[in-house]
Amino acid sequence: MNPKNSPANEPIVARDATYHRAPDELRARIRSSLAAEARKQVRPMFWKWGGMAAAVAAASVLSWNVAMLQAKGGEEERLAREIASAHVRSLMAENHLSDVASTDQHTVKPWFQGKLDFAPVVTDLAASGFALAGGRLDYINGRPVAALVYRHRLHVMNLFQWPAAGSGDSAPELVTRHGYSLVRWKRAGIEYWVVSDASSPELLKFAQLYASI
Amino acid sequence: MTRLARFESGVLPHLDAAYNLARWLTRNDHDAEDVVQEAFMRALRYFDGMKGTDARPWLLGIVRNTCYTWLEKNRPADLVPLDDFEALAAETASPAATPEVILLQSANRKLVNQALEELPVGYREVIVMREIEDMSYKEIASVAGIPIGTVMSRLSRGRELLKVEIENRLRRAS
Numbered sequence: 370m371n372p373k374n375s376p377a378n379e380p381i382v383a384r385d386a387t388y389h390r391a392p393d394e395l396r397a398r399i400r401s402s403l404a405a406e407a408r409k410q411v412r413p414m415f416w417k418w419g420g421m422a423a424a425v426a427a428a429s430v431l432s433w434n435v436a437m438l439q440a441k442g443g444e445e446e447r448l449a450r451e452i453a454s455a456h457v458r459s460l461m462a463e464n465h466l467s468d469v470a471s472t473d474q475h476t477v478k479p480w481f482q483g484k485l486d487f488a489p490v491v492t493d494l495a496a497s498g499f500a501l502a503g504g505r506l507d508y509i510n511g512r513p514v515a516a517l518v519y520r521h522r523l524h525v526m527n528l529f530q531w532p533a534a535g536s537g538d539s540a541p542e543l544v545t546r547h548g549y550s551l552v553r554w555k556r557a558g559i560e561y562w563v564v565s566d567a568s569s570p571e572l573l574k575f576a577q578l579y580a581s582i
Numbered sequence: 583m584t585r586l587a588r589f590e591s592g593v594l595p596h597l598d599a600a601y602n603l604a605r606w607l608t609r610n611d612h613d614a615e616d617v618v619q620e621a622f623m624r625a626l627r628y629f630d631g632m633k634g635t636d637a638r639p640w641l642l643g644i645v646r647n648t649c650y651t652w653l654e655k656n657r658p659a660d661l662v663p664l665d666d667f668e669a670l671a672a673e674t675a676s677p678a679a680t681p682e683v684i685l686l687q688s689a690n691r692k693l694v695n696q697a698l699e700e701l702p703v704g705y706r707e708v709i710v711m712r713e714i715e716d717m718s719y720k721e722i723a724s725v726a727g728i729p730i731g732t733v734m735s736r737l738s739r740g741r742e743l744l745k746v747e748i749e750n751r752l753r754r755a756s
Binding site (some may be wrong): 380385387389390391392396397398399400402403404406407472498568569570571573574 | 583584585589590594597598600602605606612614615616618619620622623626635684690691693694695697698709714715
């Protein structure tokens with residue numbers, strides 16, 4: 370059949386079907402992920418320039434800066450590995466996952482009182498697809514930390530929290546280690562790391578939601 | 583201008599088009615958001631390869647691929663081969679009992695949306711790009727990776743199937 374024979378047929382969809390516009394929240398999320406991703410992609414270039422400049426100028430201050438940055442990179446790598454291990458450990462035995470199993474933030478949050486020297490931020494994001502499942506104490510980076518357990522579809526997510534070393538907030542940033550995605554951010558004096566085998570966009574979405582409460 | 587700034591000014595304005603296509607292909611808000619976010623990350627990675635091409639079809643090509651990968655993994659049943667429907671389209675090509683005028687007057691947004699969602703994804707995508715996104719045959723061909731002739735025949739069959747689907751729904755409703 371030639372569509373020209375039925376011109377009336379053509380505009381049905383154009384006139385009546387919905388044009389789905391992107392939600393503002395998605396736009397914001399994408400912009401923030403793009404910025405994080407761009408920073409990551411730029412880094413190799415930076416190392417090249419950093420290395421060259423240090424070699425040519427032999428400026429001690431610059432070398433020291435580069436060394437500091439490398440140390441920080443190594444520190445992050447070590448922390449990421451430690452957190453990925455804690456995540457895997459938590460999944461190995463079901464009863465290691467939660468010391469307090471509850472979907473109620475008002476049960477989970479008080480459970481930490483007296484067990485930690487800071488108050489973790491506990492919130493249920495079930496409405497957004499991230500349901501609080503419980504909490505436990507864990508030991509990361511040489512100190513006791515809060516570990517909150519969330520479920521997202523079939524994935525278990527571990528959210529670790531401890532008091533941040535420096536001041537200042539930092540936006541969620543994605544780190545990938547051994548097939549696990551990790552997202553870290555800092556807010557109001559607390560350092561957060563969330564880890565899961567859920568997809569990176571999901572994890573970033575979770576982080577954005579958490580960082581905006 | 584940094585690479586990110588160039589990306590934001592050249593590609594990000596097509597976010598609505600990206601979301602609209604992903605939403606029609608996944609048929610779900612949440613999944614469309616995930617797919618679009620993933621597609622933008624891929625787009626940023628491949629951005630240097632975009633040089634000289636139009637940003638919208640380039641981005642939509644990535645969105646479509648991301649959608650198909652997602653469908654393969656999560657809803658393989660959605661990826662039906664179109665052959666069966668081509669036969670069906672030939673059968674149903676006879677003039678409809680309902681006059682088109684009546685059809686047009688009574689086809690409301692909800693009905694059209696539902697009927698379009700029911701269409702096999704191979705037809706749905708060309709109709710969405712042509713009629714909702716107002717793209718040229720050539721652009722659609724480049725996004726879907728099919729020849730222009732195939733774009734036209736799929737559009738034609740897709741419209742027939744859509745019409746039949748709308749008529750069936752009207753009949754059931756009355």
